[in-house]
Amino acid sequence: MTVSLKLAWRYMSGRGLRSALTTLAVVFGVMLIFGLNGVTPSLVEAFTKGLLSTAGKIDLSVTSAYNQPFTPDILEKVARVPGVAVATPEVQKSVPLPPLDGVATSQQVQSVNVIGVDPGTVALVREFPLSAGRPLAVGDASVVVLASDLAARLKVALGDSLVLPSSVGSTRFTVVGLMSSATLPGAEQVFVPLAESQQLFALGARLTVVEASLRAGADRAAVEADVRAAVGADYTVGGLSTNSSLLASLQVSTFAFDMFGIFALATAGFIILNSFRTVVAERRRDIGMLRAIGTPRRTITAMFLIESVLQGVVGTALGILAGWGMAAGLMALLGPVFESVVHIKVPPVTFPASAWVLSIVLGIGVTVLAALVPARAAGRVTPMEAMRPQLGEVYARTVGRRAWIGLGLMVVSLFGLTAGTSLSVGLGAVVFLIGAAMAAPAAINPIADAFGHLLEATFAREGAIARSNLQRNPGRSGITVTAVMLGLASIVALLGVVQAIFAGFAGYIDRSLSADYMVIPQSIVLGQGNVAAGPRLAADVRHVAGIGPVSTLRLAQGRVNGADVQFLGIDPATYPQVAAFEWNTPSSDAAIGQLAGGRWLIANGIFASQHNLTIGEQVRVDTPNGQRTYVVAGIGNDYLNAKLATVYVSQANLASDFGVTADLLVMADRLPSADPEAVLAAMRKVVAEYPAFKLYESAQWRSEQLGIFDQTMVIFYGLVAALAIPSLLALLNTLAVSVLGRRREIGMLRAVGATRRQVRRMVLAESLLLSIIGTVFGVLVGLWLGYALVTSMSAVGWPMPYIFPWGGVMATVVVGIGFGALAAFIPARSAARLNVVEALHQE
Amino acid sequence: MAIVETSDLRKTYGEGATAVQALDGVDLQVQPGEFVAVMGPSGCGKSTLLNMLGGLDAPTSGSVRVDGADLTALTDDRLTELRRRRIGFIFQFFNLIPVLSAVENAALPLVLDGAKDAQATAAEWLTNVGLKDRLANRPDQLSGGEQQRVAVARALSTQPALVLADEPTGNLDSKAATDIAGLLGQVAREWGRSVLMVTHDPRIASFADRLVLMKDGRIVDDVHLDGSVDAARLAMEKSGLL
Secondary structure, eight states, X not given: OHHHHHHHHHHHHHTHHHHHHHHHHHHHHHHHHHHHHHHXXXXXXXXXXHHHTTOXXXXXXXXXXXXXXXXXXXXXXXXXXXXXXXXXXXXXXXXXXXXXXXXXXXXXXXXXXXXXXXXXTGGGTSOOOEEEEOOOOTTOOSEEEEEHHHHHHXXXXXXXXXXXXXXXXXXXXXXXXXXXXXXXXXXXXEEEXXXXXXXXXXXXXXXXXXXXXXXXXXXXXXXXXXXHHHHOTTEEESOSSTTOHHHHHHHHXXXXXXXXXXXXXHHHHHHHHHHHHHHHHHTHHHHHHHHHTTOOHHHHHHHHHHHHHHHHHHHXXXXXXXXXXXXXXXXXXXXXXXXXXXXXXOOOOOOOHHHHHHXXXXXXXXXXXXXHHHHHHXXXXXXXXXXXXXXXXXXXXOHHHHHHHHHHHHHHHHHHHHSSSHHHHHHHHHHHHHHHHHHGGGGHHHHHHHXXXXXXXXXXXXXXXXXXXXXXXXXXXXXXXXXXXXXXXXXXXXXXXXHHHHHHHHHIIIIITOOSEEEEETTXXXXXXXXXXXXXXXXXXXXXXXXXXXXXXXXXXXXXTTEEEEEEEEOTTTHHHHOOOEEOTTOOTHHHHHHTTSSEEEEOHHHHHHTTXXXXXXXXXXXXXXXXXXXXXXXEEOGGGTTSOEEEEEHHHIIIIIOOOOBSEEEEEEOTTSOHHHHHHHXXXXXXXXXXXXXXXXXXXXXXXXXXXXXXXXXHHHHHHHHHHHHHHHHHHHHHHHHHTTHHHHHHHHHTTOOHHHHHHHHHHHHHHHHHHHHHHHHHHHHHHHHHHHHHHHHTTOOOOOOOOHHHHHHHHHHXXXXXXXXXXXXXXXXXXXXXXXXXXXX | OOSEEEEEEEEEESOGGGOEEEEEEEEEEEOTTOEEEEEOSTTSSHHHHHHHHTTSSOOSEEEEEETTEEGXXXXXXXXXXXXXHHEEEEOTTOOOOTTSOHHHHHHHHHHHTTOTTHHHHHXXXXXXXXXXXXXXXXXXXXXXXXXXXXXXXXXXXXXXXEEEEESTTTTSOHHHHHHHHHHHHHHHHTTOOEEEEEOSOHHHXXXXXXXXXXXXXXXXXXXXXXXXXXXXXXXHHHTTOO
């Protein structure tokens, strides 16, 4: 053990550059895993904190499972449950605010949560630490209480008026109380009397939330169960953070981030494998001598394993440090985006225990695992090696068998990719990459031949030597190509996915919401908490001169087989005039017409695949008014709702079965003959009366949304670039080794008359060949993997069109070949500067 | 008792038409403290013989006994142990670990064997071979002759019964080669080890007590040398190998 440790340490420190390059690969992998695992939990924490901070002393919240307002008898039911001390009725709705003049975009309060409370009982559940004014009192009308910091941002003081948007336009509230509590961004709240809020949102006597506090000493779980039994299955009892689409998309990004990290570490693993293989090859004679003088095999194996542990530990430690820096940097980048788009204050980076465990286990584990094969091979070196005057062919010619195993793995991985869960997709992707890595070396000779001829056309003699160098050592070439391939394949695949998301996003704007004008609540992308408009808004729009067809969308929540489904109400007569479905064959626009003739529905792709629906099938739907049976008229998608299980029904059915008559979104087309300027001005005038809504022209909306999207894409591209670095290291490493290993040969070439320039070119040509082969494989594998990821993500409920990533492929080719030239720079120079006499005297 | 004892030692490489008979019935004995040189044209089997004696390669048939142990009957672990404790190796290319100092290289077999005073013993042997002032130097800071002296010290550090030298002077200049050959003579005569040296150079072989001449896998002559510079060359001429 001590000998192994000593030798490992001496070799490592004596070969500083090599060790550093290998370790750097681990650093990058760990950096990505650790850093990214620090980012997402911080965001999730910010998000849940934002939600929970609204809770106060509330022990229990009861909301509708359908996201619908409900009648006050639920309040009675909750209050009667033993163990419940107080139950208080509330209305909670998020309303967007129009931007204030003279306030920076990042400082704008884009929306507030209007909380209608019962002044008589709310004080028993919520705290109102007042700094000025008075609390809400029984009998109050249009008054509001809010935190003083929020008031300052809204530029209102005690006694001022605050205008809140509503379904009938807007309502003025007088500020009567200011609270000292600090407002977390994303949790801006204003408190108004319950009756006032019911009027504001046209709810009648209905509520959206019942908040309750428990008696001291009550069994929380038992009370929760009793409340659940009392209110029935149509209600959700518990935390406020459940069922959030933002939380879901954060989980999706955690998965995507983990994929980045796994790809990076897989690449690092191959670099380490490569590095240790070359190291074992280099030290073959040393190992032979050690065996000859009586070193047991296990001591030799231990020596390499210890070396890998040392590098793993150092690499992981540095990786964690770099990951911390990366997370901090990412948060600095992400912060403004998140604050402006989803109103979440991004906290300082924190790392959960799992991030540490994952990084340390994977960082050291991958290093040791990758070194295991070469280390065992080292143990098998015969003592005879010490006697050989020349280093022999050191790589076993098992290329053919490995290629078959690799192909087999690639086939097996298809099951994972198509199995339909994100875990199996991730696993399938990794298995596919391993398979590709095993199969790649078999194709080196043919490809080296093909590209070698191309190179030879450029610099004839050096190209031929470079090609034969590669083909003579297929093992080493194979592993370099593999490392480059892995790095680039993951880049191409991820770019493919990113582009698909982007295209899906742009496509939804283009196809689904093709109307010339749209009147949309400002926070529609969030999917929740939108304020809906009464019928007046659509009517007003219809009356604008120059406006042609107008159609609206309405939203309700329902359940099918116990699963939440969103129901969109469309007007079968006007919808096709301003919008469109992407139909799954054999469905067609005729289905829209069918909606008008009874309980027919159009299912979107996710919903149809979840319930295995075909046209003509009956679907039993739980609605707030009881169970109803609908018949499937067609299956089609609009991209707005591509992420969620969605059903389209007629607005008439939405009204009778769900009780929803308010419009969520108004779409309108301009008459061809109308003057665009005049129509726009008239539309602006109408929408100005509805502060919760914003008027968009299609082009403007599209560019605004794409702008927000672009900001987040920058981060993705940054990550993709970070992934490319390990490939560069792999190339550099292999080339350096290949030059060092051939000093005598290079010396001989120089001795028989090769110029420095020719030697430089030879090394450059070899590097270019390796990188071209790696790039070709990387692009092919990456394209396929990207396609598989996109289609499988579609299968798990995130439909997006596959777009061939032309830009990504071009960039990857440029980067791959550029890296080849870059990586050759130092080795080529040192090869050219080699002292001929010294080189020839080397063993 | 002889330190080395082979009987009807045979080694065949390959099969069928491409088979090569590297050793074809070699009977050899080496006594304690004897310095034996093995010579012969390339491919005569002398390196193969050395590998068999060192337990690096297994014979096709016949037996090899070193220091009383039958090498063909030993497991890999026991062979490894035997090499570590009873056999010292000296290679043409020195084969020192480049990242270890002279004394660390010389101490390697002792350290591997778990000996307590490895460094001190190694330093003692390095002093014996004339490298008292070079203990802390790494191989790349030593001349070829000095590197080979480190290898000799390494081979002797475990007090082996047998020292095997494979072309120990093949990579040295004439002066250094003579010095190393002299040192090997000292190893046998003063320190009492049996030394078996393979060489191409008759001048170097003349330092040995005894010359074994090989051809086509057989011993063709086995002569005692008188210590004169021409002894080996004359013996080769007599056997028709020159």
